Amino acid sequence: MADVVVVGAGVVGLTTALTLLGDGHRVRVVTADPVTATTSAIAAAVWFPTHVGPPDRVLRWGADTFDALVDQAGRRVPGVVMRDSLALYREPPGELDWMAAVGGVRDARADELPPGYPHGLRFAVPLTDMPRYLPWLEAEINRCGGGFIQQRLHTLDEVDGSDLVVNCTGLGARDLVDDGAVYPVRGQVVRVVDPGLRLSVRDEHHPAGRAYVHPRGDDCILGGTLDENVWDTRVNPATAQSILERCCDLVPELRGATILGHAVGLRPGRPTVRLEQGDTLSTGARLIHNYGHGGAGMTLSWGCAREVARMAGGMAPAAREEYS
Numbered sequence: 001m002a003d004v005v006v007v008g009a010g011v012v013g014l015t016t017a018l019t020l021l022g023d024g025h026r027v028r029v030v031t032a033d034p035v036t037a038t039t040s041a042i043a044a045a046v047w048f049p050t051h052v053g054p055p056d057r058v059l060r061w062g063a064d065t066f067d068a069l070v071d072q073a074g075r076r077v078p079g080v081v082m083r084d085s086l087a088l089y090r091e092p093p094g095e096l097d098w099m100a101a102v103g104g105v106r107d108a109r110a111d112e113l114p115p116g117y118p119h120g121l122r123f124a125v126p127l128t129d130m131p132r133y134l135p136w137l138e139a140e141i142n143r144c145g146g147g148f149i150q151q152r153l154h155t156l157d158e159v160d161g162s163d164l165v166v167n168c169t170g171l172g173a174r175d176l177v178d179d180g181a182v183y184p185v186r187g188q189v190v191r192v193v194d195p196g197l198r199l200s201v202r203d204e205h206h207p208a209g210r211a212y213v214h215p216r217g218d219d220c221i222l223g224g225t226l227d228e229n230v231w232d233t234r235v236n237p238a239t240a241q242s243i244l245e246r247c248c249d250l251v252p253e254l255r256g257a258t259i260l261g262h263a264v265g266l267r268p269g270r271p272t273v274r275l276e277q278g279d280t281l282s283t284g285a286r287l288i289h290n291y292g293h294g295g296a297g298m299t300l301s302w303g304c305a306r307e308v309a310r311m312a313g314g315m316a317p318a319a320r321e322e323y324s
Contacts, residue, residue, distance in 0.1 A: 004020050005030055012300075016168055019306060028147045030151050031149070038134070040134060045127065045298045047066055048296070051269065051295040053271060070126060078135075080129075083200045088117045153176060166288045167289045202250075213251045233264045233265075267297075269294050276288070
């Protein structure tokens with residue numbers, strides 16, 4: 001088995017590390033920030049492929065992740081639940097790629113639709129409450145013998161004592177591996193007291209901007225934005241007000257809900273996810289890239305982690321002898 005360093009501790013890095021540990025590798029996670037300070041920590045984190053490609057691989061990774069999270073919800077993993085959902089449309093949506101992974105999708109009845117919406121789809125998908133789920137992943141990595149090192153790297157060649165490095169640095173890959181195809185996708189959300197909702201609702205084509213409402217029990221995440229190539233992480237009050245207004249269009253029960261806070265994160269946009277073997281590092285370590293998941297880090301996390309594990313397990317025998 002290999003000595004592996006996973007660089008990055010968002011949901012993609014943590015699931016990759018835990019999957020490799022499950023395959024018997026020795027794994028350390030190097031992260032610039034604590035798990036709870038990553039972009040993943042503020043994600044709404046409902047399974048749904050958003051702003052990510054390529055379509056064929058996304059469908060496969062997403063389906064694998066869907067199945068993994070359904071299993072975790074059944075085992076009551078902290079923060080993971082199945083959430084009944086409603087996607088709203090002004091025109092008939094037709095057959096959508098993600099339906100194949102979800103199954104059980106049906107047309108919404110007229111009495112299930114808010115005013116102004118003639119069409120909708122009902123289905124159930126996994127929701128992960130990241131403030132609970134990420135610490136569970138971190139604890140599982142430690143329980144399985146992995147470890148964490150907090151260090152901000154300037155190059156992957158700084159990683160020492162490893163046979164394999166897996167680059168899960170998200171937006172950081174833009175500078176760390178000089179990938180100009182990576183760009184920020186700014187997301188702003190509002191967190192409010194959950195007024196007792198049990199249904200996630202979304203409208204990806206609201207005239208004022210995409211809108212989604214994801215109840216988590218104690219709170220509810222309202223969003224959001226997909227602002228390409230915007231680096232500003234300050235909360236925009238006008239955007240926050242617009243998010244509140246359009247989410248109330250979807251779920252009128254939110255009117256007057258107590259605001260708990262606002263958050264802004266920068267998703268790692270890229271024309272396609274980069275999941276591939278990279279050039280061998282100066283240390284002699286092999287390199288696998290796993291970043292650029294856009295707004296679908298959680299949605300693709302376990303599927304991508306399993307592909308990384310298959311790549312790591314497919315090392316040529318001559319290269320693997322030194323790890324035994």
